[in-house]
Amino acid sequence: MPDISSRAIRRRYTKSSSFYIALLFAVLGGLAIVSFSFFIKHYSSEAILYRGQELFDREVKYLNNLGRIPESDPQRLYYILPDGKTLPNDLPEPSKKLENGTLLFDLFATDQQYVGQIRILDNNKTVLIGVNTTDVSHDFYVVKFVALVSIASITCIILVAFGISIFVVNGTNKIADIAQNIMKTGDLSARIEVTSRWDDLSNVATVLNALLDRIQTLVEGVTHMSDNIAHDLRTPLTRMRNQIEDLDSDQIDEGVYHKLIEEADRILDTFNALLRVSRIEKVQQKSRFKAIDFEHIVHDLIDYIEPVIEEQQIELSVQLTSAPFYGDRDLFFQAISNILDNAIKFTPRRGKINIIVRNEDNEIIIAIENTGDHIEKDDLPKIFRRFYRTDKSRSTIGTGLGLSLAAAVVRLHDGKLWAQNTAQGVKFIISL
Amino acid sequence: MKILLIEDDKEVSNYIIKAMKESGHVIDHADNGKDGLFLATTENYNMLIVDRMLPGLDGITIIKTLRGSGNLTPVLILSALGEVDDRVTGLRAGGDDYLVKPFAFTELLARSEILGRRQAQNENSPLTTMMAHDLTVDLLSRRVTRQGKEITLQTREFSLLEYMLRNKGTIVTRTMLLENVWDYHFDPQTNVIDVHISRLRSKIDKDFDVPIIRTVRGAGYIIKGD
Numbered sequence: 001m002p003d004i005s006s007r008a009i010r011r012r013y014t015k016s017s018s019f020y021i022a023l024l025f026a027v028l029g030g031l032a033i034v035s036f037s038f039f040i041k042h043y044s045s046e047a048i049l050y051r052g053q054e055l056f057d058r059e060v061k062y063l064n065n066l067g068r069i070p071e072s073d074p075q076r077l078y079y080i081l082p083d084g085k086t087l088p089n090d091l092p093e094p095s096k097k098l099e100n101g102t103l104l105f106d107l108f109a110t111d112q113q114y115v116g117q118i119r120i121l122d123n124n125k126t127v128l129i130g131v132n133t134t135d136v137s138h139d140f141y142v143v144k145f146v147a148l149v150s151i152a153s154i155t156c157i158i159l160v161a162f163g164i165s166i167f168v169v170n171g172t173n174k175i176a177d178i179a180q181n182i183m184k185t186g187d188l189s190a191r192i193e194v195t196s197r198w199d200d201l202s203n204v205a206t207v208l209n210a211l212l213d214r215i216q217t218l219v220e221g222v223t224h225m226s227d228n229i230a231h232d233l234r235t236p237l238t239r240m241r242n243q244i245e246d247l248d249s250d251q252i253d254e255g256v257y258h259k260l261i262e263e264a265d266r267i268l269d270t271f272n273a274l275l276r277v278s279r280i281e282k283v284q285q286k287s288r289f290k291a292i293d294f295e296h297i298v299h300d301l302i303d304y305i306e307p308v309i310e311e312q313q314i315e316l317s318v319q320l321t322s323a324p325f326y327g328d329r330d331l332f333f334q335a336i337s338n339i340l341d342n343a344i345k346f347t348p349r350r351g352k353i354n355i356i357v358r359n360e361d362n363e364i365i366i367a368i369e370n371t372g373d374h375i376e377k378d379d380l381p382k383i384f385r386r387f388y389r390t391d392k393s394r395s396t397i398g399t400g401l402g403l404s405l406a407a408a409v410v411r412l413h414d415g416k417l418w419a420q421n422t423a424q425g426v427k428f429i430i431s432l
Numbered sequence: 433m434k435i436l437l438i439e440d441d442k443e444v445s446n447y448i449i450k451a452m453k454e455s456g457h458v459i460d461h462a463d464n465g466k467d468g469l470f471l472a473t474t475e476n477y478n479m480l481i482v483d484r485m486l487p488g489l490d491g492i493t494i495i496k497t498l499r500g501s502g503n504l505t506p507v508l509i510l511s512a513l514g515e516v517d518d519r520v521t522g523l524r525a526g527g528d529d530y531l532v533k534p535f536a537f538t539e540l541l542a543r544s545e546i547l548g549r550r551q552a553q554n555e556n557s558p559l560t561t562m563m564a565h566d567l568t569v570d571l572l573s574r575r576v577t578r579q580g581k582e583i584t585l586q587t588r589e590f591s592l593l594e595y596m597l598r599n600k601g602t603i604v605t606r607t608m609l610l611e612n613v614w615d616y617h618f619d620p621q622t623n624v625i626d627v628h629i630s631r632l633r634s635k636i637d638k639d640f641d642v643p644i645i646r647t648v649r650g651a652g653y654i655i656k657g658d
Binding site for chain 2: 234237239245246257261265276287288300304305329330334337341
């Protein structure tokens with residue numbers, strides 16, 4: 001594949017800044033939840049009363065000083081326990097017994113709540129002292145409720161923070177995917193899907209789409225211009241070539257004549273190739289698509305090109321399997337022939353070329369591998385550009401358009417074409 | 433050969449007329465579709481050269497009308513549109529060959545002569561043997577002999593030789609060989625055809641004094657008539 005590694009562009013969720021922010025939220029929120037829980041556990045009404053041991057100590061002191069047991073009132077309950085343990089009949093069973101002997105009573109008749117302790121006074125009387133805690137515990141219930149609500153909302157905030165971070169990362173990844181795809185395929189017609197209007201990412205996407213529109217127009221303008229130049233110069237060039245052909249042999253030296261014709265043909269070939277690439281790219285002509293088999297096309301191609309391979313003393317190995325496809329026979333012949341031409345050009349004498357047509361799992365692979373020098377890693381994706389020449393190939397003949405034409409043909413068929421360096425040389429792969 | 437040219441571009445017409453006359457052909461010219469169709473139906477031609485885009489009637493309609501009325505005169509379509517798709521429409525309409533503007537005149541001449549000759553051949557009985565100088569090709573047994581000596585050719589070499597012999601006396605261009613011998617329409621990046629020809633030559637010409645296949649530089653190859 002081209003050299004843009006997907007890691008560089010596509011953010012993994014756990015590596016994203018939004019994830020870290022959400023994580024920070026989770027840590028801070030977690031601390032708040034822990035402290036609230038601590039508060040609820042340790043500052044519950046029971047705990048307050050547990051700590052409020054001195055409340056009863058004060059009551060005992062008061063009763064000792066008083067010397068008698070006063071009447072019970074709604075705030076205070078006093079019961080003398082003759083046997084020191086049997087609770088009076090008009091009191092309900094304590095709803096809870098705390099470890100230090102504190103008892104909790106709910107008087108449903110008056111809807112009041114009391115805490116009580118059994119104490120022995122100075123005069124050896126055993127008394128159950130009850131203190132009304134209805135208001136206090138009510139306040140604590142409110143506090144507890146508020147604390148629980150806070151915990152719930154902090155939990156919600158944390159969840160929402162993660163939700164937002166996932167949304168943001170997905171959104172940016174979607175943009176990154178499109179950008180990467182454009183870099184990989186050069187297809188400027190791709191746009192980012194804008195699903196809503198309210199979020200900032202959609203706004204960025206809209207702006208990027210507008211930017212892509214602009215770039216596309218500019219690139220098309222450039223391509224269009226070079227096409228126009230080629231198109232407009234083709235006619236006068238042909239006329240010139242015809243006029244050279246018309247020259248009498250006594251007017252001009254034979255050698256010069258052929259050189260002129262050859263030179264004119266070379267320029268015309270380049271122009272024609274350029275126009276062909278743009279035609280294939282622009283006019284998605286699929287009317288000539290029909291059932292083809294790469295086994296036959298590659299077989300015919302080898303039959304056609306075999307004398308050159310033999311002349312270069314290149315060792316050719318071929319593995320073909322039937323690979324039926326729906327496409328343009330002539331264009332594929334051209335595309336694969338261009339790739340093979342290129343491979344032959346860069347294979348040293350007595351080198352090897354290996355051609356494979358494979359058809360597995362609904363994927364057709366046509367691979368052409370040659371022995372020879374590697375292509376610089378940076379050059380690998382660039383060699384499919386129009387007129388692109390690596391430093392090594394600058395001196396070789398050719399239009400500089402063979403591989404771009406091959407790439408255009410493969411793209412027309414929704415396939416992929418790429419080059420990669422292998423142990424022995426370079427491998428071109430068409431995947432359909 | 434008597435040719436009718438239907439073409440509205442003055443410059444192209446003048447050039448073709450001049451060059452065709454120099455090559456010894458008789459050529460009539462119509463600069464619009466209606467006149468062209470009139471001439472084509474009233475006169476007898478060996479072949480027609482028809483531009484696709486014409487004032488009045490377009491080239492495709494002319495061809496369809498001619499074919500509809502049973503006129504089978506070979507037609508070569510000229511077109512500035514020039515992509516494979518257009519070629520297919522042109523040939524489907526009943527055209528016999530297709531040439532994209534701008535073209536080299538040698539290509540037009542070679543193709544025209546072959547088209548004109550095809551008509552003549554169709555009227556004769558099918559060929560079983562072909563000869564050039566002292567070379568004989570038996571199409572039924574696929575045997576090739578020269579001066580009595582048998583020459584073994586590979587299938588593709590045989591097809592090449594057969595195609596050139598069928599068009600003996602006219603130049604065949606490299607594109608024509610690709611289209612007719614290999615049956616693929618494409619622009620070769622390198623001159624592989626030349627290598628095929630030189631292989632064929634090494635078998636049929638190497639040990640003999642007179643070469644059968646001659647190179648026409650800048651154009652293609654020719655097997656000269658006797």
